[in-house]
Amino acid sequence: MSLKIGSLKRSIWVYHLACSPCNNCDIEILDVLTPRFDVERFGIVLVGSPRHADALLVTGMVNRQIKPRLQEAYRQTPKPCVVFAIGSCAVSGNFFRRSYNMAGPVDRVIKEIDPNAIVVYVPGCPPKPEAIISSVVKAIKFLDNLKKKKVKV
Amino acid sequence: MPILYYLVFPGFVFVSVVGLLTAWFDRKLTARVQWRKGPPILQNFYDVIKLLTKEVVIPESANPTIFLLAPAIALSASVLVATMLGIYNMNYNASFVGDLIVLWYLLTIPSIMIILGASASGNPLASVGAEREINQLFAYEFPMIIALCVVIFRVGSISIGKILEYQAANGPILYSVSGVLAFIVVLFALQAKLGLVPFDIPEAETELGAGIFMEYSGAALGAFKLTKAILLYISPVFLITLFWGGIKVHGLGLLWAFLKYILIIVIMTLLRNTNPRLRIDQSIKYFWGWMTLISIIAFILMRVGY
Numbered sequence: 001m002s003l004k005i006g007s008l009k010r011s012i013w014v015y016h017l018a019c020s021p022c023n024n025c026d027i028e029i030l031d032v033l034t035p036r037f038d039v040e041r042f043g044i045v046l047v048g049s050p051r052h053a054d055a056l057l058v059t060g061m062v063n064r065q066i067k068p069r070l071q072e073a074y075r076q077t078p079k080p081c082v083v084f085a086i087g088s089c090a091v092s093g094n095f096f097r098r099s100y101n102m103a104g105p106v107d108r109v110i111k112e113i114d115p116n117a118i119v120v121y122v123p124g125c126p127p128k129p130e131a132i133i134s135s136v137v138k139a140i141k142f143l144d145n146l147k148k149k150k151v152k153v
Numbered sequence: 154m155p156i157l158y159y160l161v162f163p164g165f166v167f168v169s170v171v172g173l174l175t176a177w178f179d180r181k182l183t184a185r186v187q188w189r190k191g192p193p194i195l196q197n198f199y200d201v202i203k204l205l206t207k208e209v210v211i212p213e214s215a216n217p218t219i220f221l222l223a224p225a226i227a228l229s230a231s232v233l234v235a236t237m238l239g240i241y242n243m244n245y246n247a248s249f250v251g252d253l254i255v256l257w258y259l260l261t262i263p264s265i266m267i268i269l270g271a272s273a274s275g276n277p278l279a280s281v282g283a284e285r286e287i288n289q290l291f292a293y294e295f296p297m298i299i300a301l302c303v304v305i306f307r308v309g310s311i312s313i314g315k316i317l318e319y320q321a322a323n324g325p326i327l328y329s330v331s332g333v334l335a336f337i338v339v340l341f342a343l344q345a346k347l348g349l350v351p352f353d354i355p356e357a358e359t360e361l362g363a364g365i366f367m368e369y370s371g372a373a374l375g376a377f378k379l380t381k382a383i384l385l386y387i388s389p390v391f392l393i394t395l396f397w398g399g400i401k402v403h404g405l406g407l408l409w410a411f412l413k414y415i416l417i418i419v420i421m422t423l424l425r426n427t428n429p430r431l432r433i434d435q436s437i438k439y440f441w442g443w444m445t446l447i448s449i450i451a452f453i454l455m456r457v458g459y
Contacts, residue, residue: 003202003206004203004206007198007199007200007202007203007206008203008206008207010196010199010203011196011199011200011203035187035188035189038184038189038190038191040180040184040189040191040192041189041190041191041192041193043192043193043196043199043200047358047363048358048359048361048362048363048367049362049363049366049367049368051210051367051368051369051370051374052363052366052369052370052374054203054207076210078207078208078209078210078370078371079207079208080207
Protein backbone atom coordinates (compact mmCIF):
# COMPACT_ATOMS: atom_id res chain seq x y z
CA MET A 1 0.00 0.00 0.00
CA SER A 2 2.72 2.47 0.93
CA LEU A 3 4.70 1.42 -2.16
CA LYS A 4 1.66 2.22 -4.26
CA ILE A 5 1.18 5.77 -2.98
CA GLY A 6 4.91 6.37 -2.55
CA SER A 7 5.56 5.73 -6.22
CA LEU A 8 2.34 7.46 -7.30
CA LYS A 9 3.28 10.76 -5.67
CA ARG A 10 6.72 10.70 -7.27
CA SER A 11 5.46 10.14 -10.80
CA ILE A 12 2.21 11.96 -11.51
CA TRP A 13 1.30 11.72 -15.19
CA VAL A 14 -1.23 14.36 -16.15
CA TYR A 15 -3.90 14.44 -18.82
CA HIS A 16 -5.25 17.80 -19.91
CA LEU A 17 -9.03 18.01 -20.19
CA ALA A 18 -10.46 21.32 -21.43
CA CYS A 19 -14.13 21.41 -20.41
CA SER A 20 -15.40 24.59 -22.09
CA PRO A 21 -12.73 26.98 -20.78
CA CYS A 22 -11.81 30.39 -22.19
CA ASN A 23 -8.30 28.93 -22.81
CA ASN A 24 -6.51 31.20 -20.32
CA CYS A 25 -6.08 28.41 -17.78
CA ASP A 26 -4.93 26.03 -20.56
CA ILE A 27 -2.19 28.47 -21.52
CA GLU A 28 -1.09 28.62 -17.88
CA ILE A 29 -0.99 24.79 -17.74
CA LEU A 30 1.19 24.75 -20.87
CA ASP A 31 3.45 27.31 -19.15
CA VAL A 32 3.91 24.94 -16.20
CA LEU A 33 5.12 22.24 -18.59
CA THR A 34 7.79 24.45 -20.23
CA PRO A 35 11.52 24.13 -19.40
CA ARG A 36 11.31 27.28 -17.24
CA PHE A 37 9.36 25.47 -14.52
CA ASP A 38 10.55 21.96 -15.50
CA VAL A 39 8.03 19.81 -13.64
CA GLU A 40 9.77 16.66 -14.90
CA ARG A 41 12.02 17.20 -11.84
CA PHE A 42 9.08 15.89 -9.80
CA GLY A 43 8.19 13.18 -12.32
CA ILE A 44 5.23 15.08 -13.77
CA VAL A 45 4.76 14.27 -17.46
CA LEU A 46 2.00 15.21 -19.89
CA VAL A 47 0.51 12.09 -21.50
CA GLY A 48 -1.77 11.70 -24.50
CA SER A 49 -4.38 9.29 -23.17
CA PRO A 50 -6.49 9.23 -19.98
CA ARG A 51 -5.55 5.52 -19.62
CA HIS A 52 -1.98 6.55 -18.77
CA ALA A 53 -2.98 9.40 -16.49
CA ASP A 54 -2.80 9.70 -12.70
CA ALA A 55 -4.20 13.21 -12.64
CA LEU A 56 -6.80 14.97 -14.77
CA LEU A 57 -6.23 18.70 -15.21
CA VAL A 58 -9.74 20.05 -15.76
CA THR A 59 -10.28 23.66 -16.78
CA GLY A 60 -13.44 25.65 -17.46
CA MET A 61 -17.03 25.76 -16.30
CA VAL A 62 -18.48 22.38 -17.27
CA ASN A 63 -21.41 22.85 -19.62
CA ARG A 64 -24.17 20.36 -20.44
CA GLN A 65 -22.45 19.12 -23.61
CA ILE A 66 -19.13 18.30 -21.99
CA LYS A 67 -20.49 16.90 -18.71
CA PRO A 68 -20.99 13.26 -19.88
CA ARG A 69 -17.59 13.37 -21.61
CA LEU A 70 -15.86 14.52 -18.44
CA GLN A 71 -17.58 11.78 -16.44
CA GLU A 72 -16.63 9.18 -19.07
CA ALA A 73 -13.00 10.34 -19.06
CA TYR A 74 -12.95 10.05 -15.27
CA ARG A 75 -14.44 6.53 -15.43
CA GLN A 76 -11.83 5.47 -18.00
CA THR A 77 -8.91 6.72 -15.91
CA PRO A 78 -7.31 3.89 -13.92
CA LYS A 79 -7.66 4.45 -10.18
CA PRO A 80 -6.18 5.84 -7.93
CA CYS A 81 -6.31 9.18 -9.66
CA VAL A 82 -6.53 12.83 -8.64
CA VAL A 83 -8.65 15.52 -10.28
CA PHE A 84 -7.31 19.08 -10.42
CA ALA A 85 -9.99 21.73 -10.86
CA ILE A 86 -7.93 24.57 -12.32
CA GLY A 87 -9.23 28.14 -12.43
CA SER A 88 -12.18 29.89 -10.80
CA CYS A 89 -14.64 28.50 -13.35
CA ALA A 90 -13.68 24.90 -12.57
CA VAL A 91 -13.67 25.56 -8.81
CA SER A 92 -16.95 27.47 -8.43
CA GLY A 93 -18.41 28.39 -11.80
CA ASN A 94 -17.23 31.99 -11.48
CA PHE A 95 -19.71 34.34 -13.21
CA PHE A 96 -21.15 31.49 -15.28
CA ARG A 97 -22.70 29.95 -12.18
CA ARG A 98 -26.25 31.10 -13.07
CA SER A 99 -25.80 30.43 -16.78
CA TYR A 100 -28.46 28.33 -18.56
CA ASN A 101 -25.95 25.71 -19.77
CA MET A 102 -23.90 25.39 -16.60
CA ALA A 103 -23.78 21.73 -15.49
CA GLY A 104 -22.07 22.37 -12.19
CA PRO A 105 -18.49 22.97 -11.15
CA VAL A 106 -16.01 20.15 -11.65
CA ASP A 107 -16.21 18.66 -8.14
CA ARG A 108 -19.99 18.25 -8.30
CA VAL A 109 -19.82 16.57 -11.73
CA ILE A 110 -17.09 14.18 -10.61
CA LYS A 111 -18.63 13.37 -7.23
CA GLU A 112 -21.90 12.50 -8.93
CA ILE A 113 -20.24 9.29 -10.20
CA ASP A 114 -17.56 8.78 -7.52
CA PRO A 115 -18.26 10.29 -4.07
CA ASN A 116 -14.74 9.44 -2.84
CA ALA A 117 -12.90 11.22 -5.68
CA ILE A 118 -9.90 13.32 -4.69
CA VAL A 119 -10.44 16.84 -6.06
CA VAL A 120 -7.82 19.58 -5.69
CA TYR A 121 -8.99 23.18 -6.11
CA VAL A 122 -6.75 25.78 -7.77
CA PRO A 123 -8.51 29.16 -7.68
CA GLY A 124 -7.39 32.09 -9.84
CA CYS A 125 -8.50 33.65 -13.09
CA PRO A 126 -6.21 32.31 -14.46
CA PRO A 127 -4.05 30.75 -11.70
CA LYS A 128 -0.33 31.47 -12.00
CA PRO A 129 2.00 28.53 -12.78
CA GLU A 130 3.32 28.83 -9.21
CA ALA A 131 -0.22 28.34 -7.89
CA ILE A 132 -0.62 25.19 -9.99
CA ILE A 133 2.69 23.78 -8.71
CA SER A 134 1.71 24.59 -5.10
CA SER A 135 -1.57 22.74 -5.63
CA VAL A 136 0.38 19.70 -6.78
CA VAL A 137 2.42 19.93 -3.56
CA LYS A 138 -0.84 20.02 -1.60
CA ALA A 139 -2.09 16.94 -3.45
CA ILE A 140 1.17 15.13 -2.63
CA LYS A 141 0.78 16.10 1.06
CA PHE A 142 -2.77 14.74 0.97
CA LEU A 143 -1.50 11.45 -0.50
CA ASP A 144 1.14 11.36 2.27
CA ASN A 145 -1.59 11.69 4.91
CA LEU A 146 -3.48 8.84 3.26
CA LYS A 147 -0.31 6.77 3.53
CA LYS A 148 0.06 7.58 7.26
CA LYS A 149 -3.58 6.82 8.00
CA LYS A 150 -3.38 3.68 5.83
CA VAL A 151 -6.55 4.61 3.97
CA LYS A 152 -7.38 2.34 1.06
CA VAL A 153 -7.43 4.28 -2.23
CA MET B 154 21.06 -22.95 -13.72
CA PRO B 155 19.69 -21.67 -17.09
CA ILE B 156 16.53 -20.45 -15.34
CA LEU B 157 18.70 -18.46 -12.92
CA TYR B 158 20.55 -16.94 -15.89
CA TYR B 159 17.20 -15.95 -17.36
CA LEU B 160 15.72 -14.50 -14.17
CA VAL B 161 18.65 -12.88 -12.36
CA PHE B 162 21.98 -12.37 -14.15
CA PRO B 163 22.39 -11.52 -17.02
CA GLY B 164 18.62 -11.84 -17.31
CA PHE B 165 15.52 -10.13 -16.02
CA VAL B 166 16.61 -8.43 -12.76
CA PHE B 167 19.95 -7.22 -14.11
CA VAL B 168 18.65 -5.89 -17.45
CA SER B 169 15.63 -4.25 -15.83
CA VAL B 170 17.82 -2.30 -13.42
CA VAL B 171 20.41 -1.38 -16.07
CA GLY B 172 17.73 -0.64 -18.68
CA LEU B 173 15.78 1.66 -16.37
CA LEU B 174 18.97 3.47 -15.33
CA THR B 175 19.83 3.89 -19.03
CA ALA B 176 16.36 5.25 -19.69
CA TRP B 177 16.93 7.72 -16.83
CA PHE B 178 20.28 8.74 -18.38
CA ASP B 179 18.48 9.33 -21.68
CA ARG B 180 15.87 11.55 -19.99
CA LYS B 181 18.48 13.43 -17.97
CA LEU B 182 20.58 14.13 -21.06
CA THR B 183 17.45 15.28 -22.93
CA ALA B 184 16.69 17.64 -20.04
CA ARG B 185 20.23 19.07 -20.10
CA VAL B 186 19.99 19.59 -23.88
CA GLN B 187 16.76 21.53 -23.29
CA TRP B 188 18.42 23.54 -20.48
CA ARG B 189 16.37 21.87 -17.74
CA LYS B 190 17.36 20.09 -14.57
CA GLY B 191 15.77 16.74 -15.32
CA PRO B 192 14.25 13.93 -13.27
CA PRO B 193 15.92 12.22 -10.26
CA ILE B 194 17.93 9.03 -10.82
CA LEU B 195 15.20 6.64 -9.62
CA GLN B 196 12.46 8.30 -11.71
CA ASN B 197 11.95 5.39 -14.12
CA PHE B 198 11.73 2.92 -11.22
CA TYR B 199 8.96 5.04 -9.65
CA ASP B 200 7.16 5.15 -13.02
CA VAL B 201 7.26 1.40 -13.53
CA ILE B 202 6.34 0.54 -9.91
CA LYS B 203 3.45 2.99 -10.09
CA LEU B 204 2.21 1.46 -13.33
CA LEU B 205 2.53 -2.09 -11.96
CA THR B 206 0.40 -1.22 -8.92
CA LYS B 207 -2.30 0.64 -10.82
CA GLU B 208 -5.63 -0.64 -12.06
CA VAL B 209 -5.69 -2.28 -15.52
CA VAL B 210 -8.61 -1.07 -17.61
CA ILE B 211 -9.64 -3.43 -20.43
CA PRO B 212 -11.65 -1.64 -23.12
CA GLU B 213 -15.03 -3.05 -24.12
CA SER B 214 -13.98 -3.29 -27.77
CA ALA B 215 -10.79 -5.21 -26.99
CA ASN B 216 -9.95 -8.88 -27.31
CA PRO B 217 -8.79 -9.35 -23.70
CA THR B 218 -6.59 -12.45 -24.24
CA ILE B 219 -4.38 -10.97 -26.96
CA PHE B 220 -4.55 -7.52 -25.39
CA LEU B 221 -3.05 -8.79 -22.10
CA LEU B 222 -0.74 -11.49 -23.54
CA ALA B 223 1.02 -9.11 -25.94
CA PRO B 224 2.99 -7.11 -23.30
CA ALA B 225 3.97 -10.31 -21.43
CA ILE B 226 5.36 -11.97 -24.58
CA ALA B 227 7.13 -8.77 -25.64
CA LEU B 228 8.78 -8.52 -22.22
CA SER B 229 9.87 -12.17 -22.10
CA ALA B 230 11.27 -12.06 -25.66
CA SER B 231 13.33 -8.95 -24.93
CA VAL B 232 14.66 -10.47 -21.69
CA LEU B 233 15.62 -13.62 -23.65
CA VAL B 234 17.60 -11.55 -26.18
CA ALA B 235 19.39 -9.70 -23.36
CA THR B 236 20.21 -12.98 -21.59
CA MET B 237 21.59 -14.59 -24.75
CA LEU B 238 23.79 -11.58 -25.51
CA GLY B 239 25.05 -11.50 -21.92
CA ILE B 240 25.91 -15.21 -21.82
CA TYR B 241 27.72 -15.14 -25.21
CA ASN B 242 29.86 -12.23 -24.10
CA MET B 243 30.87 -14.10 -20.94
CA ASN B 244 31.45 -17.46 -22.65
CA TYR B 245 32.07 -17.65 -26.41
CA ASN B 246 31.55 -21.42 -26.42
CA ALA B 247 27.93 -21.14 -25.22
CA SER B 248 27.00 -19.99 -28.70
CA PHE B 249 25.41 -22.35 -31.27
CA VAL B 250 25.30 -22.20 -35.06
CA GLY B 251 22.70 -19.76 -36.34
CA ASP B 252 22.05 -17.96 -33.06
CA LEU B 253 22.41 -14.59 -34.78
CA ILE B 254 19.31 -15.47 -36.81
CA VAL B 255 17.46 -16.61 -33.67
CA LEU B 256 18.39 -13.32 -31.99
CA TRP B 257 17.24 -11.38 -35.00
CA TYR B 258 13.81 -13.06 -34.96
CA LEU B 259 13.49 -12.58 -31.20
CA LEU B 260 14.26 -8.89 -31.66
CA THR B 261 11.27 -8.47 -33.97
CA ILE B 262 8.88 -10.10 -31.48
CA PRO B 263 8.43 -6.96 -29.32
CA SER B 264 7.44 -4.96 -32.45
CA ILE B 265 5.04 -7.69 -33.58
CA MET B 266 3.50 -7.89 -30.11
CA ILE B 267 3.06 -4.11 -30.08
CA ILE B 268 1.27 -4.39 -33.44
CA LEU B 269 -0.94 -7.26 -32.17
CA GLY B 270 -1.74 -5.53 -28.88
CA ALA B 271 -2.58 -2.25 -30.57
CA SER B 272 -4.83 -4.00 -33.09
CA ALA B 273 -6.52 -6.03 -30.35
CA SER B 274 -7.38 -2.90 -28.36
CA GLY B 275 -10.02 -1.86 -30.89
CA ASN B 276 -9.08 1.80 -30.82
CA PRO B 277 -8.94 3.56 -34.24
CA LEU B 278 -5.91 5.70 -33.30
CA ALA B 279 -4.09 2.60 -32.00
CA SER B 280 -4.82 0.79 -35.28
CA VAL B 281 -3.36 3.71 -37.25
CA GLY B 282 -0.30 3.44 -35.01
CA ALA B 283 -0.13 -0.34 -35.60
CA GLU B 284 -0.27 0.18 -39.36
CA ARG B 285 2.61 2.64 -39.16
CA GLU B 286 4.57 0.22 -36.98
CA ILE B 287 4.14 -2.51 -39.65
CA ASN B 288 5.36 -0.14 -42.38
CA GLN B 289 8.29 0.90 -40.25
CA LEU B 290 9.17 -2.74 -39.44
CA PHE B 291 9.38 -3.58 -43.16
CA ALA B 292 11.31 -0.37 -43.81
CA TYR B 293 14.17 -0.88 -41.36
CA GLU B 294 14.51 -4.69 -41.48
CA PHE B 295 15.74 -4.69 -45.10
CA PRO B 296 18.86 -2.44 -44.78
CA MET B 297 19.56 -3.97 -41.36
CA ILE B 298 19.73 -7.48 -42.88
CA ILE B 299 22.20 -6.31 -45.57
CA ALA B 300 24.29 -4.51 -42.92
CA LEU B 301 24.41 -7.64 -40.76
CA CYS B 302 25.45 -9.62 -43.87
CA VAL B 303 28.60 -7.47 -43.90
CA VAL B 304 29.51 -8.98 -40.52
CA ILE B 305 28.35 -12.49 -41.42
CA PHE B 306 30.27 -12.72 -44.72
CA ARG B 307 33.40 -11.13 -43.27
CA VAL B 308 33.53 -13.65 -40.43
CA GLY B 309 32.10 -16.48 -42.47
CA SER B 310 29.78 -17.66 -39.73
CA ILE B 311 26.29 -16.98 -38.38
CA SER B 312 27.24 -17.82 -34.81
CA ILE B 313 27.83 -14.92 -32.39
CA GLY B 314 30.56 -16.85 -30.58
CA LYS B 315 32.51 -17.15 -33.89
CA ILE B 316 32.00 -13.43 -34.58
CA LEU B 317 33.37 -12.57 -31.13
CA GLU B 318 36.33 -14.93 -31.57
CA TYR B 319 37.11 -13.41 -34.97
CA GLN B 320 37.08 -9.91 -33.47
CA ALA B 321 39.26 -11.00 -30.54
CA ALA B 322 41.82 -12.32 -33.06
CA ASN B 323 41.66 -9.75 -35.89
CA GLY B 324 40.43 -6.57 -34.17
CA PRO B 325 36.88 -5.14 -34.19
CA ILE B 326 34.90 -5.06 -37.44
CA LEU B 327 34.11 -1.39 -36.75
CA TYR B 328 37.72 -0.38 -37.53
CA SER B 329 37.25 -0.56 -41.31
CA VAL B 330 35.30 1.49 -43.87
CA SER B 331 32.65 -1.16 -44.48
CA GLY B 332 32.33 -1.76 -40.71
CA VAL B 333 31.64 1.93 -40.02
CA LEU B 334 29.00 2.14 -42.76
CA ALA B 335 27.24 -1.06 -41.57
CA PHE B 336 27.41 0.19 -37.96
CA ILE B 337 25.65 3.44 -38.94
CA VAL B 338 22.88 1.53 -40.75
CA VAL B 339 22.26 -0.82 -37.80
CA LEU B 340 22.32 2.14 -35.37
CA PHE B 341 19.55 3.90 -37.33
CA ALA B 342 17.57 0.67 -37.66
CA LEU B 343 17.73 0.13 -33.89
CA GLN B 344 16.69 3.76 -33.36
CA ALA B 345 13.59 2.97 -35.44
CA LYS B 346 13.01 -0.30 -33.58
CA LEU B 347 13.10 1.54 -30.25
CA GLY B 348 10.71 4.19 -31.59
CA LEU B 349 13.02 7.06 -30.67
CA VAL B 350 12.27 10.44 -32.05
CA PRO B 351 13.02 10.78 -35.75
CA PHE B 352 11.20 7.44 -36.11
CA ASP B 353 8.60 7.62 -33.31
CA ILE B 354 5.88 7.74 -35.97
CA PRO B 355 3.73 4.89 -34.52
CA GLU B 356 3.64 6.51 -31.08
CA ALA B 357 3.47 10.16 -32.27
CA GLU B 358 1.97 11.63 -29.11
CA THR B 359 1.16 15.00 -30.71
CA GLU B 360 -0.94 13.54 -33.52
CA LEU B 361 -2.14 10.09 -32.35
CA GLY B 362 -2.45 10.66 -28.61
CA ALA B 363 -0.22 7.78 -27.57
CA GLY B 364 -0.75 5.76 -30.78
CA ILE B 365 -0.01 2.07 -30.27
CA PHE B 366 -0.08 2.33 -26.45
CA MET B 367 -3.29 4.38 -26.36
CA GLU B 368 -5.55 1.81 -24.64
CA TYR B 369 -2.92 0.30 -22.36
CA SER B 370 -2.99 1.12 -18.66
CA GLY B 371 -1.54 -0.08 -15.40
CA ALA B 372 0.60 -3.22 -15.35
CA ALA B 373 0.23 -3.89 -19.11
CA LEU B 374 1.61 -0.45 -19.93
CA GLY B 375 4.31 -0.97 -17.29
CA ALA B 376 5.39 -4.18 -19.05
CA PHE B 377 5.68 -2.30 -22.35
CA LYS B 378 7.68 0.50 -20.68
CA LEU B 379 10.00 -2.13 -19.19
CA THR B 380 10.33 -3.76 -22.65
CA LYS B 381 11.34 -0.42 -24.14
CA ALA B 382 13.90 0.10 -21.35
CA ILE B 383 15.35 -3.39 -21.92
CA LEU B 384 15.51 -2.76 -25.69
CA LEU B 385 17.39 0.46 -24.89
CA TYR B 386 19.92 -1.73 -23.04
CA ILE B 387 19.99 -4.35 -25.81
CA SER B 388 20.72 -2.03 -28.73
CA PRO B 389 24.16 -0.76 -27.58
CA VAL B 390 25.13 -4.25 -26.35
CA PHE B 391 24.06 -5.74 -29.71
CA LEU B 392 26.14 -3.14 -31.59
CA ILE B 393 29.18 -3.65 -29.35
CA THR B 394 28.93 -7.43 -29.69
CA LEU B 395 28.69 -7.48 -33.47
CA PHE B 396 30.90 -4.54 -34.42
CA TRP B 397 33.04 -3.35 -31.55
CA GLY B 398 34.81 -6.39 -30.14
CA GLY B 399 32.25 -7.48 -27.57
CA ILE B 400 32.23 -6.98 -23.81
CA LYS B 401 35.23 -8.46 -22.01
CA VAL B 402 34.11 -9.20 -18.48
CA HIS B 403 37.51 -8.99 -16.75
CA GLY B 404 39.97 -6.20 -15.96
CA LEU B 405 39.93 -3.02 -18.03
CA GLY B 406 37.62 -4.61 -20.60
CA LEU B 407 34.63 -3.83 -18.40
CA LEU B 408 35.55 -0.13 -18.25
CA TRP B 409 35.97 0.04 -22.05
CA ALA B 410 32.64 -1.73 -22.52
CA PHE B 411 31.00 0.80 -20.18
CA LEU B 412 32.48 3.75 -22.11
CA LYS B 413 31.37 2.28 -25.47
CA TYR B 414 27.89 1.69 -24.04
CA ILE B 415 27.61 5.29 -22.79
CA LEU B 416 28.93 6.65 -26.11
CA ILE B 417 26.31 4.77 -28.15
CA ILE B 418 23.52 5.89 -25.78
CA VAL B 419 24.73 9.51 -26.05
CA ILE B 420 24.69 9.30 -29.87
CA MET B 421 21.14 7.86 -29.84
CA THR B 422 19.90 10.50 -27.40
CA LEU B 423 21.47 13.38 -29.32
CA LEU B 424 19.95 12.02 -32.56
CA ARG B 425 16.58 12.00 -30.89
CA ASN B 426 16.96 15.52 -29.52
CA THR B 427 18.20 17.22 -32.67
CA ASN B 428 15.73 15.79 -35.20
CA PRO B 429 12.02 16.38 -35.77
CA ARG B 430 9.68 13.44 -36.35
CA LEU B 431 9.52 12.17 -39.95
CA ARG B 432 6.33 11.27 -41.79
CA ILE B 433 5.85 7.55 -42.43
CA ASP B 434 6.54 7.89 -46.18
CA GLN B 435 9.72 9.89 -45.48
CA SER B 436 10.86 7.21 -43.04
CA ILE B 437 10.33 4.42 -45.59
CA LYS B 438 12.08 6.42 -48.33
CA TYR B 439 14.94 7.05 -45.92
CA PHE B 440 15.40 3.37 -45.10
CA TRP B 441 14.78 1.90 -48.56
CA GLY B 442 16.75 4.72 -50.20
CA TRP B 443 19.75 6.06 -48.36
CA MET B 444 20.18 3.33 -45.76
CA THR B 445 19.89 0.49 -48.31
CA LEU B 446 22.35 2.28 -50.58
CA ILE B 447 24.84 2.71 -47.73
CA SER B 448 24.50 -0.91 -46.65
CA ILE B 449 25.00 -2.19 -50.24
CA ILE B 450 28.10 0.04 -50.58
CA ALA B 451 29.35 -1.39 -47.27
CA PHE B 452 28.77 -4.93 -48.54
CA ILE B 453 30.65 -4.29 -51.82
CA LEU B 454 33.53 -2.62 -49.93
CA MET B 455 33.68 -5.62 -47.58
CA ARG B 456 33.91 -8.04 -50.57
CA VAL B 457 36.67 -5.89 -52.13
CA GLY B 458 38.55 -6.04 -48.86
CA TYR B 459 38.13 -2.68 -47.11
